[in-house]
Amino acid sequence: MAAVQETIDAVKEIGVEKYKYGFTTDIETEKAPKGLNEDVIRFISAKKKEPEWMLEWRLDAYRRWLTMEEPDWARVNYPKIDFNDIYYYAAPKNFEDGPKSLDEVDPELLRTYEKLGIPLREQELLAGVRRQGEPSALDGDPADSVYASGRVAVDVVFDSVSVVTTFKAELAKSGVIFCPISEAIRDHPELVKKYLASVVPVSDNYYATLNCAVFTDGSFVYIPEGVRCPMELSTYFRINEENTGQFERTLIIAEKGSYVSYLEGCTAPQRDENQLHAAVVELIVMEDAEIKYSTVQNWYPGDENGKGGIYNFVTKRGDCRGDNSKISWTQVETGSAITWKYPSCILRGDGSQGEFYSIAVSNGAQQIDSGTKMIHLGKNTSSRIISKGISAGKSQNTYRGRVSAHRKASNARNFTQCDSLLIGDQCGAHTVPYIEANNSSAQFEHEATTSKISDDQLFYCLQRGIPEEEAIALIVNGFVKDVIQKLPMEFAVEAQKLIGISLEGSVG
Amino acid sequence: MIEIKNLHVKIAAEDTEIIKGLNLTVQDGEVAAIMGPNGSGKSTLSYVLAGKPDYEVTEGEVLFNGENLLDMEPYERAAAGVFLAFQYPMEIPGVATMNFLKAAMNAQRKARGEDEYTTPDFIKKVKAAAGKLDIDMTMLKRALNVGFSGGEKKRAEILQMALLEPSLCILDETDSGLDIDALKIVSDGVNALRDPKRSFIVITHYQRLLEHIVPDSVHVLYQGRIIQSGDKSLALHLEENGYADVIASAA
């Protein structure tokens, strides 16, 4: 209930400006020249002080990319992207050497974090305003709900660079590495070399290959054997500069018997131009280890007529390499003009498990084509997919998923439930599952439904005095509850709020 | 006080007129029972008063404490004090009953310019009301009406009525689907809410509910009109003789 109330408050707060994070930050930046060529890649690599092998790796990817074609099978339409009209590198100017502490952070940037409302406590802690465990001046401030526990390590990526990573020292005590990937390339080359592109190969797909060539930053996480990461890890992505692409790269390795919960949040300012975001996320999970990866994606969706907004082309894949390993993807997708995203699990280890819990909300002119792939390779593997799509306005919302069992994947199990809710008669909801069984002991169950909020349910709420918009938010939050429950507590509140905001204006 | 004057109602999508010139006044504190055979327009009347969009009022007016009820949105009517206990309460998956109660109570309070309940106050109120209706708090953690038995659904309706403190309660066949024990609990719940400032419209098929909720007046609805009114003895008369002679004498 609290969340519903907050949803309404949030909607009110926003008033005319629906997109809460649509501000820009006015700070000096340094950019690579516009466009894409080998020199730009050399520039990026040099800025990141990368070793030669990394540059070669990037150039090789770039050359492959030149021979590839953009995929066209998703149910999304957009004008052809001019890849030479994008800046591939932008960094706040005084961060060239990477910040050592928040004191070094440009005050403008700090103000940005404040507006984002998220890493406030982290700033507090790092700035020495308060010590760990002390009550915060922020207690009770609803805007701070996400990180209310004060126990979340954060990596913040601003356009092309990671500007701050918190709790590094404390994490290092338990052997956990949590740092910008650019730093990992310099400091942990053996790990990066071993695992980078081992789940998403360099030529996996058009956008992933592009990412290999031009990725600028992202997070690197390494959890050593037997370690349960002592706190949630989180990366906060923001695209600020105009005409800038963001190509982040995340690599998470969970060694035998380890566990980590990782959260990812994204925002971008409100701009009339489309901005490109092509990320690659790779997860590697060894025997008995588990990664829980949660995303709240709230890139700027463009205006009601489809002007502006982020093109979000993301490749996320996890490899359950060891026996009895587990990957759980949870996503709340409310932003972006176009979303093209299929967080997947390769269930390679015997007894490994994959989960995908998704809420995709589209309104205005948004187009979402998202889902998952569960590739069953090992014996006794299981997967579970719960997808809740909500379409409003003139948006198109597609679930696309693949579940396959290899010949040798005996006793593969899958359960899939895809429910779509339509609000208004101008939008579309589509379900495209691919179910491929090559083993007689496979048990696959897929179910999908599409419906609207029933008039009777709505009337019932109205009769109890709940106004229409609030009633819809209430019913929708009930509809997505199974997925919300999978999010870390603090994220769940934020997610419910976002859903309410995203659906604002969809009634009447 | 509610005054229904020459009310004519048809189904919005069709031309079938269901209520054909209905007149009824229920005073503050009065419990009015409406009885009538199937298809006489009883449920339609309850929906029209609550503002269900499937119906169209073609003539007449409804004054609720002097205000034109028909001009108000359904949620405004609720905030003004109109409560309908549904014959078939809706299931809303995923929405915990407690959350729903809080959403409804605070929405109404806000609409009336009152402060919203704090969580402890709210829980205290719910616990007290639920106890009287023999409702277990664990039931209220479940999604609203989802998987509730017939009796649980009706008790949940009365609980909402108690918490929302309306000034006009419309009970649409609240006795249907209840066994004798549940009927007693529900009726006791209703009786506890009887108040000089609160009026009731109790729609039912059977006299047996009226043994528990004793009405001040009884009205027979037939073919969209009130054809006879009387005191509680009219209900007994109907129980013994059926509707036939009342209908015959009205014709």
Place this chain on the structure above:
Amino acid sequence: MNVVLKHNAVEESLLAMAGKGSASDSLREFGLPTRRVEAWHYTDLRRLLKHVPARAEKLSAEDAKTAAGDYPRVVPAIRLPLFDGQYLEEFADELPAGCSVSRYGGANGSNYAKDDAIGLLQGLMGAEGVQIEIDGGVTIDTPIGMPHTSTNAAYSGIAHSVSVGKGAKVSLIERYLSPDDMGVQVNAISHLNVGEDADVTWVIIQEHGNDATHLAQLHVSLATSSKLTIIMLNCGGKLVRQEIKIAVEGENSELNVLGVNLVGGESHVDVTTIMTHTVEDTASTQLYRNVATSRGHGVFQGQIKVAQAAQRTDAKMACNTLLLSDDAEFSAKPELEIFADDVLCGHGATVTDINDDHLFYLNARGIPIEEARALLIKAFVDETFEDLADENLEKALIARIDTWLQKNGS
């Protein structure tokens, strides 16, 4: 930048057999579909279609007589026999009053869509069949059968066009047979118009031999308040693709599809359906039961499309598969494409083995495990055709299922 497609041997031979025309142009441009064409995702026709034999020779009068003489009937039916791509008018049964039949040469298409390979093949190779008109208000109690038998390893193009008038009631049976080990190829396209208030049952029985290629389409349009039941059994063939495309374009019309696909041996059987609801208040229900065994590859693609105007559509589909061998494969792609908000649409798809609990239960009652398995498989499939209005048809279909199950060792 138009890359000229390099044709493979099958495409070359098709182009050589066919004359000039829009079908040739289309084939030259697109080639046969590969899995890159979404509608053929699981049936890479360019790879799977190894060759297209020459068109069948015309039967001599004598051969025709022999062939038609001992023609096996599925159920008592009014028979319009076809052999090797020819309609044998002289051996056709007489049709009842209110019903007319004539030889039909197929609809000449043009502007083939990239995924309409079956239409394109027919355009290239030609076809023959029957055109049937059922007058309004007529009820025909005996089903009309259009059996086609292939007697040699040749290509047969079949085209039927059936129009059912207002309020008429009729059953039609499309049936395809060929002997085992004979590389026959059949390309069959039927068009069915169901008139206002009409009630039609359309049966497809594909019981080819184990080396047949069968590529077929059924196109249907449903008028206001009409009712159509499609009953389909696929229990033969080596390379089979049956497309069913239905335009539900009359308000209050109702569609039911019951399909069984038995996929064994080395066969590849693909059933692809597209239900398009374009008007208000229509309903469709589809149930498919599939069994894949041996090295069979079964494919089911079922699309439900609901246009923006089609409010209050009630569309349901279930596709259940038993996979009985580790060398067998089944691929399912049920799809929903919904543009109207006041709808109730859903699909379910399962791929499973026999339920162990059921197996144990029967076993515990003294039924040996193999026998119990066979019983459960049979029950799973038979259920689809339970309680058909036409008991004779039900028996005939069940008999064919039994034969197939015995032959395929399950």
